[in-house]
């Protein structure tokens with residue numbers, strides 16, 4: 001606890017009014033409202049003048065009676081008010097308990113509660129934007145649309161199975177419903193694709209900076225971070241261990257890893273550093289590979305699909321030399337930067353383009369950034385894919401129906417509409433910051 005301008009203490013549950021009434025002189029009316037009151041400790045000593053906001057169930061965040069106590073933000077006064085409330089019958093909330101109660105009282109869905117958590121932890125503007133949308137319930141609406149599209153196809157099939165004598169159901173054949181299912185599949189695929197890329201925005205893109213010694217890897221890290229974090233020198237093999245740094249841009253966060261320059265060496269410690277460099281490159285989401293303009297173009301083996309090739313020290317190149325270098329490394333379409341002069345905007349732009357983060361920032365689609373949520377959606381998509389394969393294999397509509405129903409159930413689970421075991425539920429909400 002630290003000193004703040006004001007502290008806000010929230011009571012939630014059916015005894016909320018009873019508990020606060022023990023610390024004030026005249027009972028509050030059991031209604032929504034605001035009031036300024038003197039707050040007394042159990043011995044009757046005046047502790048503070050507090051501003052109270054009351055919410056009567058179900059019209060509160062948790063769906064229960066809630067009293068919000070706005071007191072002065074001193075550490076001691078806040079502590080004494082908390083102690084008084086506890087003496088009067090309250091207890092401290094468990095981690096995530098407010099959100100859990102809101103969920104159990106059907107005030108918010110699982111996606112919304114995840115959105116609250118993400119909002120608190122957002123490290124950049126895009127992550128903030130996505131979490132606000134998820135928290136607001138807009139994403140629920142979009143997922144519900146997908147659900148009702150699945151429901152439409154299921155209903156068609158079900159009617160054909162239950163009432164085969166109806167003329168309208170004659171055209172419900174696997175071939176005829178195929179187009180509907182393809183549309184469904186593409187819709188879910190798009191959400192997954194955007195979500196996977198957006199989750200980088202939330203978690204930080206794990207970015208390895210690699211290359212031969214002296215190309216300016218540590219200088220590039222420092223230039224990103226705008227501080228002298230890694231040691232830079234013109235001696236080859238300066239960096240031996242991984243140096244980490246994190247930087248947030250408007251649409252993404254980079255978790256940068258500067259590595260030891262890769263070369264043949266007899267030095268055991270340097271060798272270990274180089275092994276680490278290769279491992280880091282393997283594990284990374286993104287590799288910034290600094291090419292050596294003076295050396296030959298024999299490259300370290302990297303996964304090109306996740307690599308951006310960079311030529312540093314552009315400040316040292318004449319126009320003529322730059323053209324030659326561009327030619328030499330044409331197939332890698334490298335980005336030119338000068339770490340020394342902090343001239344790295346073109347690289348930042350290239351990263352943004354690679355992950356297409358602008359598209360995500362502008363997108364009106366549902367975007368989920370939590371691995372569990374994406375996994376559920378992926379499972380739903382695989383069931384829809386199964387349905388399509390079964391159509392191609394000439395299976396009957398009742399078999400196709402089974403997969404669509406499972407996909408539907410997965411979406412329900414994503415929204416938290418299915419029965420969820422208590423233990424799993426506790427685990428979901430435990431990651432919340434205290435009491436939220």
Ligand SMILES: Nc1nc2c(ncn2[C@@H]2O[C@H](COP(=O)(O)OP(=O)(O)OP(=O)(O)O)[C@@H](O)[C@H]2O)c(=O)[nH]1
Nearest residue numbers: 213214215216217218219233237238239261339340
């Ligand atoms: N002119 C110029 N010099 C640079 C630039 N970036 C780095 N240097 C210089 O290049 C030398 C090597 O830089 P480092 O950042 O230590 O290179 P490194 O790739 O981390 O080297 P190792 O850790 O040994 O693998 C230093 O003398 C830097 O000042 C640049 O953009 N322009």
Ligand SMILES: [Mg+2]
Nearest residue numbers: 217218238239
């Ligand atoms: Mg270095």
